[in-house]
Amino acid sequence: MTRKLSGKCFCGAVHYEVADEFVYAANCHCSNCRRTTGSAFKPFAGIERDKFALAEGHHGLIHFGDDSGHDAHCSRCGSLLYSLVRDGAYVHVAMGTLVDDPTIRPTAHIFVGSKARWFTIADDDLPQYEGHASDG
Numbered sequence: 001m002t003r004k005l006s007g008k009c010f011c012g013a014v015h016y017e018v019a020d021e022f023v024y025a026a027n028c029h030c031s032n033c034r035r036t037t038g039s040a041f042k043p044f045a046g047i048e049r050d051k052f053a054l055a056e057g058h059h060g061l062i063h064f065g066d067d068s069g070h071d072a073h074c075s076r077c078g079s080l081l082y083s084l085v086r087d088g089a090y091v092h093v094a095m096g097t098l099v100d101d102p103t104i105r106p107t108a109h110i111f112v113g114s115k116a117r118w119f120t121i122a123d124d125d126l127p128q129y130e131g132h133a134s135d136g
Helices: 031-037
Strands: 004-008 014-018 024-028 042-048 052-056 061-066 069-074 080-085 090-094
Touching: 014 090, 031 042, 042 080
Parallel strands: none
Antiparallel strands: 004 014, 014 052, 024 042, 042 090, 061 069, 069 080, 080 090
């Protein structure tokens, strides 16, 4: 039986459930992730779209993008909950919105080529990639 994880926004208006079967996880340092989170980077975990479901607050979301890719924020508090990516096939869950601890941990820092100059990546032994992890 698959373990389900719960997640929610800051104000609690939007709740989601996701299978603890993430395929990958990373810390993204791109400028878009910095702007949407207000932080130096976004820790996220990727999973197939059909393993993610909104539990509460379906009408309380704001989408920035379209059906093939968007960021989903709570319309009340502004929390970034997830991003729909890869032509709508995957969801990138913002790991900070998880209530339960996932079994996966970030395995790389990506887009460090555009990371904030004021931030220093801790010596955590994770590989660092200028772009996507597949970019070498």
